[in-house]
Amino acid sequence: MSGPQPTDRWELELRALREELERMRVEQRQMAGAIEELVRTFRALATHLGIAAEPYVRKGDPPHGSDIPGFA
DSSP: OOOOOHHHHHHHHHHHHHHHHHHHHHHHHHHHHHHHHHHHHHHHHHHHTTSOSSOOOOTTOOOTTSOOTTOO
C-alpha cells in the first residue's frame, strides 16, 4: 500500500490554503465594517459634544486628491 501521491498532497494543501484565504478575506471585510461603524460613532459623538463641527483639516494640507510633496 502506498500513501497519497505527491500531486494529491499538493492539491489538498492548495485547497486548504484557498479556504483559509477566503476565511481571512471574510474576516477582513467584517473588520472593515466594524471600523467604519466605529468611525461613524466617533464622528457622531464628536459632533454631539461640540468637539468637531466639520471634518478636521490641518492648515497647509494639500487639497484632497493632490500629491503630497516627497511621495510618488
